[in-house]
Amino acid sequence: MREPDLFTDGWCLDNGEEYHRAAPETFWIPSREAREGLHPGDLAKLIFRISVDDEDEPFAFERMWVLVRERIDHGYLGILDNDPCSVAENDDFWSGIELPFGPQHVINIDERDDKTIALAAQGPKKRWI
Template sequence: MPWYLDSAYKRNKDAPYTFYIPSKEVIGNLNIGDMVKLIFEIETRTDGYAGEKMWVEITHRDMENFKGILTNDPFNLSELKRGQEVSFRTEHICDTEYNDPYSSKWDYYFDTKIIVSKDVLERDEFNFMLRDEPRDEQDSGWSVLSGYEDDEFLNNHENLQYISIGVILNIDDSILTFIEDLPLCAYERNDNGAFYKINDYDWESYLSE
């Protein structure tokens, strides 16, 4: 079964707030004997299987170019074996064994939760955000809507999901400019595509629901 190494950098570019890659500082300190994780993909995907993330021990480094020994037993990649030599580049590294000094931002992207409507995820678009008081340490208090939902849709709890804030940031990270605004606050996207604060939002009606 032919395989190739997928680019962790490309995956991060496509989903910068949900696909972690090690910082330049961590990558710069990698040396012989260190362990890195690579993404082994299958050229012809079958049954939804898209490869495996496996650990490789570095045996050689020349700037951005590496060689290493596979330390995992692949599940489905029959052409790969534990102990096999693998050539790779910096762009292929999706994790290391070291603590990353910049990992705190990833903790925020992964662990901070928001309520989002399924319509947002289907459209890959959101136009309204409201922040209530958080319910627990992980809850940000934010609810995110596409703006196209009707009351019937929103009254069905199955149409709402509790997800990591990084998913929404992948769609539009301009909200980072006001994401720390205190509850109670609401924002809407204007005709130019920018969010503005709704200063006269009807909180009395919202809180009485």
């Protein structure tokens, strides 16, 4: 399954492990074991790099929550649980879309509850390619 691509999709995911390696004292991430052990209904916070129409700063960076739907090879399929601030509402990149991600992208975790487990069982507004 292909990962989101900045030039194809207009956004991609940044690697949280790289941020942590660059600044381990100030950029905390959950343990690798926790990031590899997510279950449907868990929420994972990811860093999104988004292409924007600004010559001086062509990319926006947003930290947003993704609801884990299922485990797949090399990671997870989730549903975006936030609306990005840097782009106008659209059908391709907005809350409710499905996206793949891996443990390396996870910078925080919020454990599931009955409500999020039920939400994870519902289909996304738009499936990943």
